[in-house]
Amino acid sequence: MKFTTRLTRLTKTKLIVISVILGLATGLGSYTFIYAKGYSYLTNDPNACANCHIMQEQFDGWVKSSHRNAATCNDCHTPSGFVAKYANKASNGFWHSFGFTTGWFHEPIQIKPHNREITENACRKCHTSIVEAIEPHGLPQNQLDCLQCHRNVGHLH
Amino acid sequence: MLILGTVIVTALVTIGLTALLVNIFERKQEARNPFFTVVPLTDETEDPAIWGKNFPLQYDDYKKTVDQERTRFGGSEAIPKTPTQVDPRSIVAQSKLEEDPRLKAMWAGYAFSKDFREERGHAYMLDDQSFTERQQVVKQPGTCAQCHASVYVPYKRLGKGDLTKGFEIMNQMPYTEARKEFKHPVACIDCHDSQTMQLRVTRPGFMEGIAAYKASQGIQNYDVNKMATRQEMRTFVCGQCHVEYYFKGPEKRLVYPWAKGLKVENILAYYDEAKFKDWTHADTGALTLKAQHPEFELWNQGIHARSGVSCADCHMPYKRVGAMKISDHHVRSPLLNINNACQTCHKWPEAELKARVETIQERTYQLRNLAMDALMDLINDIKAAKAAGKTDADLALAQDFQRRGQFYLDFVEAENSTGFHAPQEAARILGESINFLRKGQLAVRDPKALTPPTPPTTQTAQATK
Numbered sequence: 199m200k201f202t203t204r205l206t207r208l209t210k211t212k213l214i215v216i217s218v219i220l221g222l223a224t225g226l227g228s229y230t231f232i233y234a235k236g237y238s239y240l241t242n243d244p245n246a247c248a249n250c251h252i253m254q255e256q257f258d259g260w261v262k263s264s265h266r267n268a269a270t271c272n273d274c275h276t277p278s279g280f281v282a283k284y285a286n287k288a289s290n291g292f293w294h295s296f297g298f299t300t301g302w303f304h305e306p307i308q309i310k311p312h313n314r315e316i317t318e319n320a321c322r323k324c325h326t327s328i329v330e331a332i333e334p335h336g337l338p339q340n341q342l343d344c345l346q347c348h349r350n351v352g353h354l355h
Numbered sequence: 356m357l358i359l360g361t362v363i364v365t366a367l368v369t370i371g372l373t374a375l376l377v378n379i380f381e382r383k384q385e386a387r388n389p390f391f392t393v394v395p396l397t398d399e400t401e402d403p404a405i406w407g408k409n410f411p412l413q414y415d416d417y418k419k420t421v422d423q424e425r426t427r428f429g430g431s432e433a434i435p436k437t438p439t440q441v442d443p444r445s446i447v448a449q450s451k452l453e454e455d456p457r458l459k460a461m462w463a464g465y466a467f468s469k470d471f472r473e474e475r476g477h478a479y480m481l482d483d484q485s486f487t488e489r490q491q492v493v494k495q496p497g498t499c500a501q502c503h504a505s506v507y508v509p510y511k512r513l514g515k516g517d518l519t520k521g522f523e524i525m526n527q528m529p530y531t532e533a534r535k536e537f538k539h540p541v542a543c544i545d546c547h548d549s550q551t552m553q554l555r556v557t558r559p560g561f562m563e564g565i566a567a568y569k570a571s572q573g574i575q576n577y578d579v580n581k582m583a584t585r586q587e588m589r590t591f592v593c594g595q596c597h598v599e600y601y602f603k604g605p606e607k608r609l610v611y612p613w614a615k616g617l618k619v620e621n622i623l624a625y626y627d628e629a630k631f632k633d634w635t636h637a638d639t640g641a642l643t644l645k646a647q648h649p650e651f652e653l654w655n656q657g658i659h660a661r662s663g664v665s666c667a668d669c670h671m672p673y674k675r676v677g678a679m680k681i682s683d684h685h686v687r688s689p690l691l692n693i694n695n696a697c698q699t700c701h702k703w704p705e706a707e708l709k710a711r712v713e714t715i716q717e718r719t720y721q722l723r724n725l726a727m728d729a730l731m732d733l734i735n736d737i738k739a740a741k742a743a744g745k746t747d748a749d750l751a752l753a754q755d756f757q758r759r760g761q762f763y764l765d766f767v768e769a770e771n772s773t774g775f776h777a778p779q780e781a782a783r784i785l786g787e788s789i790n791f792l793r794k795g796q797l798a799v800r801d802p803k804a805l806t807p808p809t810p811p812t813t814q815t816a817q818a819t820k
Contacts, residue, residue: 212357212358215358216357216358216361219361219362219365220361220365222365222369223365223368223369223372226369226372226373226376227368227372229376230372230375230376230379233376233379233380234375234376234379250379250382251382251386251675251678252675254680255680295375298378298382299371299374299375299378305674305675305694305695306675306694306695306698306699349702
């Protein structure tokens with residue numbers, strides 16, 4: 199009887215300590231999330247991408263681009279499908295935060311091969327009818343590279 | 356164990372979160388205030404250190420122009436030197452005359468054959484001009500200061516508020532006397548308006564030169580500070596000094612010879628019409644010209660100019676410091692900063708871009724060497740003919756070919772990109788140079804067999820751009 203009470207008391211203390219620690223981290227995390235306008239990243243608003251300043255040039259370029267009325271950042275830079283889209287956003291969000299906080303990233307900022315593939319597929323998402331007529335068949339490496347020639351349609355640089 | 360593990364993991368997460376929070380906070384602050392006015396600046400604030408209090412990031416970069424770093428064909432090496440009474444410098448750049456003694460024969464009888472070194476960064480412009488041995492062999496006028504010192508405030512002081520008047524007064528002073536009027540190499544005030552930080556042209560030589568050039572294109576009364584676009588200004592502020600020029604008449608007015616156009620033949624035609632010579636060649640008697648450093652003129656003939664890329668885009672590329680985007684004021688060769696200078700537009704690996712530039716430079720350098728050999732052959736032929744009793748009248752055509760061929764060669768030699776600013780134009784100029792010089796050799800043997808070189812027609816002059 200005595201033994202069980204002690205165990206319960208110990209578990210209770212443990213639980214409180216863990217809860218306080220987790221609570222602190224959650225509180226700090228939530229504050230950072232709100233302060234950094236983290237919720238804006240859940241939307242499709244291109245302004246969100248310029249939150250962290252480094253994308254300002256790309257945003258300014260997009261405003262003047264031919265795609266302005268047809269596509270937002272997300273249309274070209276996230277894959278289709280809800281899960282894939284938010285998984286990609288989460289992964290990019292983590293690496294951007296990590297890169298900017300540590301200062302450890304290539305400058306000027308460069309797109310990663312995986313993300314470039316997503317953008318390449320996004321071209322085909324909207325322009326299938328044109329691309330189908332000229333797309334070579336066979337191995338994926340024989341595919342045409344849209345961005346080689348149309349690099350500036352979304353934004354300069 | 357569970358508690359310890361949780362504490363460690365949560366601590367790491369919290370450290371990461373705090374770092375992120377602080378970083379976001381800092382960037383937000385930076386974006387809110389691009390600069391703080393710590394000291395008031397006026398149109399008389401000469402000292403760049405004072406401007407640096409308001410613009411510490413730009414000033415820190417500006418100070419880095421003391422760096423001496425080589426590229427394959429340019430840049431300078433720091434050579435130790437024993438300071439003397441007349442030249443207190445303890446470090447100088449390598450001597451180009453020692454690297455290529457043919458230059459001495461090219462400039463025989465002219466001060467450049469005494470001392471000619473690799474150009475160094477902006478930080479050295481004033482010292483390197485004040486203490487070059489050329490100052491000891493000839494008396495230089497105050498005109499030189501236009502490009503080697505911060506003269507905007509001194510000009511205004513001498514002209515009692517009138518910039519052009521001050522320019523005219525200083526031009527006529529001996530250099531040693533004018534030297535007392537200024538203290539700094541090129542500084543903030545030479546390119547920026549103190550109130551708005553906007554770029555502006557402050558050198559009367561450029562204002563007059565660009566107006567003369569625009570007039571040749573049919574644009575009358577061109578006022579560079581009122582009519583140039585922002586992107587043009589990012590070239591023009593550099594073009595104030597990185598140009599071909601001469602000192603006109605006894606008043607030693609600094610003139611940019613652009614009234615017929617910016618190409619080498621337009622400039623030579625201008626000098627021919629003005630019957631101008633820099634000096635008489637000591638060994639041949641040819642009325643020779645010294646090309647200066649026509650970066651602005653050659654760049655104008657190249658693909659980057661055509662595409663609207665300014666000097667600053669490559670030599671002062673934008674860079675990010677925290678949340679701010681600033682122009683890199685560490686003015687230097689793009690080859691030392693390929694990432695920001697070239698890769699913003701050219702998505703190729705650094706090594707590939709470097710190799711492309713060096714291929715162009717290597718080819719230009721080979722052609723330059725061929726032209727240099729041709730010049731040596733012509734000089735030797737004229738010398739031998741003189742020793743054999745031929746007169747200046749017999750050799751007039753050969754001397755004229757030397758004047759032309761040598762100016763064309765020097766136009767590329769003195770230009771600071773080893774052909775890169777306009778590769779095909781540089782190759783064309785050197786090709787024509789070799790042709791002039793070899794024709795000169797034929798003219799030594801039999802002048803009547805050759806038709807004299809014709810000045811370029813107005814049509815060619817108009818074809819510029």
